[in-house]
Amino acid sequence: SQQGEEDPQALSIQEGENATMNCSYKTSINNLQWYRQNSGRGLVHLILIRSNEREKHSGRLRVTLDTSKKSSSLLITASRAADTASYFCATGVMNTGFQKLVFGTGTRLLVSP
Amino acid sequence: DTGVSQDPRHKITKRGQNVTFRCDPISEHNRLYWYRQTLGQGPEFLTYFQNEAQLEKSRLLSDRFSAERPKGSFSTLEIQRTEQGDSAMYLCASSLTGAEAFFGQGTRLTVV
Numbered sequence: 001s002q003q004g005e006e007d008p009q010a011l012s013i014q015e016g017e018n019a020t021m022n023c024s025y026k027t028s029i030n031n032l033q034w035y036r037q038n039s040g041r042g043l044v045h046l047i048l049i050r051s052n053e054r055e056k057h058s059g060r061l062r063v064t065l066d067t068s069k070k071s072s073s074l075l076i077t078a079s080r081a082a083d084t085a086s087y088f089c090a091t092g093v094m095n096t097g098f099q100k101l102v103f104g105t106g107t108r109l110l111v112s113p
Numbered sequence: 114d115t116g117v118s119q120d121p122r123h124k125i126t127k128r129g130q131n132v133t134f135r136c137d138p139i140s141e142h143n144r145l146y147w148y149r150q151t152l153g154q155g156p157e158f159l160t161y162f163q164n165e166a167q168l169e170k171s172r173l174l175s176d177r178f179s180a181e182r183p184k185g186s187f188s189t190l191e192i193q194r195t196e197q198g199d200s201a202m203y204l205c206a207s208s209l210t211g212a213e214a215f216f217g218q219g220t221r222l223t224v225v
Contacts, residue, residue: 030212031212033214035216041219042117043156043216048213090155092212098163098169098211099211099212101156101214103148105153106155
């Protein structure tokens with residue numbers, strides 16, 4: 001079953017604009033990770049934020065985590081056409097001694113030139 | 114290429130046939146995961162290996178599915194008597210720390 005829900009399901013913007021995607025989840029987590037998936041391809045790991053962190057940056061990516069609201073957001077600044085992809089949040093959940101990633105349903109981002 | 118490698122990338126099979134997929138993880142990673150992804154959905158966990166031991170299997174993994182990691186390196190996922198509902202992308206991931214997971218390009222299975 002999928003734990004996370006991404007919002008919006010689809011997002012269409014122009015190059016140079018910022019894109020914000022949100023993720024909500026249901027259970028306690030060790031960490032939350034964001035992945036990118038180009039059409040028909042594998043997932044690329046973008047960033048991991050631990051449950052005791054509130055904000056993390058990596059290049060043009062900014063991730064926030066609010067464990068009290070069980071939500072996270074991914075901000076991509078100054079978007080490029082190459083950012084067009086599906087973005088998934090995945091919660092790291094401890095399960096019988098190991099961490100299992102539970103993915104959301106994804107946000108499809110389209111960046112137009 | 115030092116990433117996770119999966120083979121084949123695409124597989125078309127007739128209903129009722131058996132198929133086997135292979136995953137080669139990043140060499141120093143002792144943790145290996147299989148996920149399944151259907152169209153428009155996020156990946157769903159199937160099974161987990163630590164070294165050669167299969168420590169967890171999802172209820173999604175019916176009796177027709179079997180996974181192995183015989184020497185704690187590469188892994189295989191076999192589906193017996195395939196059904197149309199098995200059509201999906203099968204993703205393998207590996208991890209060193211158990212936190213960040215690195216995924217392969219996946220094997221897209223189509224059952225006709």
